Amino acid sequence: MTTKLITSNLGYPRIGKNREWKKTLEAYWSGKIGEQEFRVEMADIQLQHLQSQQQAGIDLIPVNDFTFYDHVLDTAVMFGIVPPRYDYDGGAVPLDLYFAMARGNAAAPACEMTKWFNTNYHYIVPEIGSLTPRLTENKPLAAYRFAKAQAGIEGKPVIVGLYTFLKLSKGFPAADISEVAARFLPAYIQLLQELQQEGVTWVQIDEPAIVIGLNAENIALLKTIYSGISAAVPGLNLILQTYFEAAEPLEALLELPVQAIGLDFVHDGGANLEAIGRLGWPEDKWLGAGIIDGRSIWRADPDTKLALIEKLALHVPLDRLILQPSSSLLHVPVTVQSEGKLKPAVKQALAFADEKLTELRLLASAAGGDNGTAEAELAGSREALAVFRALPERGRRDVAEQVRRLDELPDSRSLPFAERVKLQQDKWRLPLLPTTTIGSFPQTAEVRQARLKWRKGVWNEERYDMFVRRQIAEAITLQEELGLDVLVHGEFERTDMVEFFGEKLGGYLFTQNGWVQSYGSRCVKPPVIYADVAFIQPMTVKESVYAQSLTKLPVKGMLTGPVTILNWSFVRDDLSREEVAKQIALALRHEVQALEDAGIEMIQVDEPAIREGLPLKAEDHENYLNWAVRSFRVATNHVKDTTQVHTHMCYSEFNDMIGAISAMDADVISIETSRSHGELISAFEDHDYDKGIGLGVYDIHSPRVPEVEEMTQNIERALRVLDAGQFWINPDCGLKTRGWEETEAALRNMVLAAGNVRKKNA
Template identity: 65%
Template sequence: MVKSSVLGYPRIGENREWKKALEAFWAGKLEESELHTQLQEIRLNHLRKQQEKGIDIIPVNDFSYYDHVLDTAAMFGIVPKRFAYTGSVVPVSVYYGIARGTKDAAASEMTKWFNTNYHYIVPELNEAQPVLTENRPLQAYREAKEKLGIEGKPVIVGPLTFLKLSKGYKATETDAWLDRLLPLYVQLLQELESEGVQWVQIDEPILTTKLSGDDLQRLKTIYVTIAAKVPALNIMLQTYFESVDNYNDIVTLPVKGIGLDFVHGLSGNLSSIKALGFPQDKVLGAGVIDGRGIWRAALGEKLGLLEELAELVTAERLIVQSSCSLLHVPVSTDRETKLPSELKDALAFADEKLGELVLLSTAVSKGGSAIAGELKECDRALQVLKLSNARNRKDVQDAVALISTKQPERSKPFAERHTAQQKKWQLPLFPTTTIGSFPQSAEVRKSRQLWRKGEWSDEQYAAFIREQIDIWIKLQEETGLDVLVHGEFERTDMVEFFGEKLEGFAFTQNGWVQSYGSRCVKPPIIYGDVAYKDAMTVEETVYAQSKTTRPVKGMLTGPITILNWSFVREDITREQVAYQLAYGIRQEVEALEQAGIGMIQVDEPAVREGLPLKEEEHANYLSWAVKAFRISTCTVKDTTQIHTHMCYCEFHDMIDSIEAMDADVISIETSRSHGEMIHSFEENTYKLGIGLGVYDIHSPRVPAVEEMTDMIDRALHVLDPKLFWINPDCGLKTRGYEETISSLRNMVEATKLAREKYTAFV
């Protein structure tokens, strides 16, 4: 009988119970003991669900109190020195301090988990003396067995992936760090082996990226050592998000199973197996159900693929799996009562994917006739969506085909635009601004709910939004900011807001996924052709501008970010969808300009996360991503200043593409990475306007003036002062009122000091 398994399950709960528990604890409304109790119940419910669905091999230790990479670091006692941690088991207060910062210590850096929208906390090795503080996988295994009778599969972040994703050591120290960490992994696995654990999933997604010869030797050292020290334990060496390049090096490792992605890495992985075979002493974890997408699987095609793999590998050595953890998709479609039937019938969230896995494992074992009814229903649902009016908008397709054949360019180069813009705006040295959003208080959220429920009229809601704009325009002026924003109080989410106003989108009621920590997002679904309807942001922006003599930026989300932060249709290419989005955003840019708004910010924080894992695919992606941005912004006048924003990614390898976007001003996160972004500009020149964020908005702490001054000074060693802006790292939506005002005042004070220091040299 072919078995089924998943690589991980969403943590957040059907009603985001996980998020609510964490935030109640952080707010001091929940005792630590109650936090543990509530999270255990959530965790056990997830295991019960998988058990009831019929999953054969259920993962444990995929649950987290914040982030699985942070869990691994804490398990090994790797805590930054600034948190003054001593002892063995890392307490919850220190654990959350690393993630969120404390009054006295900045949070650790946060960045994207490969090419997904999930963020992990970057481990800081530095002077750490790692030790196994507690065996979390063993605790999770025992809990599942004792409470539910489940023979769980502990999930662990692999040594090579953990090391490659960490910071705080030199390349020459890599082997020394491996020598410190590997014995701890061995100790952990030996304890699991002694407990009688049957399978352990060791996640090594780093194997789908480009590895050096030294890294391949380290990989071999790791798993040869583990095999020698823990001979009785079945290791499933798990890869995902792409195909593996070094197939032979990986499948010859002394492990019991190899997990491969047959969704996003289908072509490469399948061709490798066909050309080079698969070892007869190993089990193949076949990731055929998309762990990142929300579309119903074409079961007939998946069954055909599994039958082909069964011939190559043999059915008894096959486990039917998700392509990656289901962490990246919503929990269930059960409560989605408002979606069009043609769309809902074509969706599969985490729980539905569990059912697909069980169906496919049954079909491979018993033949396709065992699921004939399900196959027929699947084909019908997918065909209905394919033929729908939403996916066949000839007006959109023709217009986008026309604009995408031309090279989008501003009418004049940046140097000439900059001169014209300076003459128009008369901005001081080091202009100050924010990224766009201001705190969305409970009052703001409640007003939106009242309006959405119909308890408030459109007029009442619009009046409330204007009141908030009035308050924050005045506060920005009092604080001393040079370029203002309206605050985005009418917006739920920077992608959802625009999706609601464009055609071709659909929105779930409960389609939440974890982005970072307790931050959950509800990505829109791009299921049809994207079309512009009416002005989306003009009313609020024009109102804000009427309340001040200082410039107010129009605030839009860029096409690539909307693309990368949405669940996207799969019947056309992502490039085609990006151009449809760009055409829609262009029409809004033009509407803002026509309404008298002369500074327009088109945010693209998610450009880098869409970068393919394979280096050979980078150039093509960046080419059409840059083109989409320029389609959005190229038609404005020379004096109209285009801003953009990017955050929490490593940009050092795409500086040229950022410059090619030709935005007049770009703001980039700097502070949480402790200024490492500045190093990119020490090695690469940048000739356009730029603002490197001088404080971290994801932490509740108020940074001191001196901290920001240090960041400004370092940046000005490598950037042109005449083109330098000063701003926070990101939007301030999630922050509180007092901390926002205090932080911005300190930022303005740091700017004043910088102007006094540098004016004579400009």
């Protein structure tokens, strides 16, 4: 006897198989297409996404997961949450205003952007303030109607839950969250009532903020929100969806008046399953079981997943079980079908979004008693994984021995910062408030085309090297002309700050089309750590040495740090992340030494992703930060006392980890603060920080060029809590995505602002 298990998806990648979404956005922004054509092309992409899930045989297909930029921004504008600095007079938010909130415009800076929990996706932070929410347009309803009319799909509308939306927002005291929720609730209820009136059956309400942890006040707020919703829309099936971690305390969620609860059984550490076994499962609720990893690119082990379903079935009847990914598939590429160059042993072990949906269908069939086609296909998965796991490069003895001996390495620099900083000041003789950039300069179409010609063999190595050297020389000349104090070579040879290093390290492989969205139209193609990571030969020395030969000013060597390489890669799933970070740190240690041996004695090892890897549960923070900090120090602490180590971090909340940042023991750290309007600066009012620091004085993620006075004010704000002797002046991130005209203008203003403040502090 077979049982039909329902399958569901939580969200689908937006960008398209060939990044059609990105190209359409950028065509609109550049004026190549108008709004009508933009909307038509976006509708075509949206329809393709729906049809892909339909063809995969998914029962509950999400709608309203598609967006023109970001789903949190969509939620804000849907409720009229538009900051007063924009010219908005109510009603549906115009498209250009929507993009202005995300990217800024000549009249107003963009809204803050930060990490979506512990992922590499960025969302636009809502600014609520005293605004009164009202439903300006029902985006989930429009998405539901579109799916039904265009594809015959009875979609499952997805909305960001009110609790999570408020937890992700700014502009009101935390103590006032209940009052703000009361203001929002009528608009949320109106949205759901309109969905119910349309005939919608299921609505997925995403509440990932729940997994961070619930206290008594949080639980009371959730009860207020969902009691109000339940009373207003009786009969509408609500799925309270959590992901990224265990939902604790689960007993509090089980009491909420919703018809289903979605839980992550991949990243929960076993806690969700344990809680269900201890508490039982209510007879009146469905369980959305996240059994397929929504953030990994590896095939699922069929036996492990079927065993998990069996355990769940001990507590939840199969006819009330919904099988789904652990999170939205936003975080993985679209399909493995596009990968034509990977060796078969690896390709067959991969599963991107489309393949994960197929896995769900097969597991549902097999768990429901189908012993035919599903079992045959799952047998193929078992064989593919066995071949992959047996690859010799996944068990290198030399790498294992280096990791085993890692504890023998020193844990600190030979001198503490207070002593070595004096040696560095004598060596470098930098002015007060030294100016620099974060590393990369614009990657123009000419640069990208040259790299493509080299990769395709149209240009040989010599011609490509000459091209890169010419770009470096022009960048050095420009930086000298602008008056910067510490220079960079520009990173013209690098496609990506992680992919570049992965291409030169053992243990990595690269996809052709494995793109994922980072923010807006910015897509990244994470390299894949499939085997043991090992140093092969110097990776950055050639370009750094050439750049230094062109100037008497110091040029920083530029590396990406071990934790960022880890967090911005797709990582093998048979080792702990800590173990892989150790492998990467040991490889980078060789590179840092190679730079220093070549005369590069100012070395920046960027860790922009160290904060995003922080576990969501507070009790897990210490262990992660200990090994993350240790990995950075392993890579950098062997240099001479006069060698100045820099690092960079961006788009994260650092207030709660200033101590860990200091423990990294970098001589200079630069941190993004521009979009958060200097809020991070307040952290230094409560914490002493004695090392060099640069708080980014302008936002490079917007084409807007701030005036000198604006940057001057940003610098002076920081100097209220930081000593001028430790402060560096820099943009908030690399300049790769900007054009040369705006880059030159912004850097010129930055140097002038630094000069203004120097005069005041002379």
